[in-house]
Amino acid sequence: EDQVTQSPEALRLQEGESSSLNCSYTVSGLRGLFWYRQDPGKGPEFLFTLYSAGEEKEKERLKATLTKKESFLHITAPKPEDSATYLCAVQGQGGSEKLVFGKGTKLTVNP
C-alpha cells in the first residue's frame, strides 16, 4: 500500500528564515510525486511534479528535490505570503491511477 508521511505537521518561520519540508514515501514504483499548496478555504494549487530520483524543480522561493525515499520542499527567504499548507502526493506504477496524499505541513511565516 502506498504511503506518504509529511513532517513537520506545522512550522513557524520568521520572514527571511529559510527551511525545508519533508515528504517521505513508500510506493511500488514511483510514477510521480506532486507538491501542492493549499490556502485556507481554497482547493490545492499545483506546484511541482517530480518523476525520478535526483530531479529538482524551482519556482520563485521554492525548490523541490527528490530521492528514492523522500522529497524536500526548500523555502528560501520566505515571505508572509508563503504561509499555507503544503501537500505532498505520490502516484505509483502498480496499475492504479490513484494519488495518495500526505496530511500536509502548515507553514506560517511571520513578518
Add this chain to the structure above:
Amino acid sequence: NAGVTQTPKFQVLKTGQSMTLQCAQDMNHEYMSWYRQDPGMGLRLIHYSVGAGITDQGEVPNGYNVSRSTTEDFPLRLLSAAPSQTSVYFCASSYSASQPQHFGDGTRLSIL
C-alpha cells in the same frame, strides 16, 4: 477560463437525506476525481473517472455514487447522508491520471 467549478459551496443536511454535489470543468480534461478532506486525515480519494462512461472506486467509496455521462461533469451523490460524511469535498481534473490535477474550491458539507 473557469477551471473546476463546484456547487454548492456550503450545505447542511439532516441524517438520511440525499443530495448531489456538482462538479464541472471547462478544460476538456479526461480524468476527474472526488476527494474528501478531514482534519488530521489529509485528502482521501472517493471515486474517479478516466473518461466519459468510466468510473472506479477510490479509497473511501462507501455511501457515495458517481456517474460520468459527459466529459465536463462529474457529480457526486450521497445516497443517505450520515454524520460521518461531514467533511470538505474537493473535485479535481487533469488531462490524464499522471498529469497534475486542478482542484475546485470545495463544498463544505455538514450533516446533523
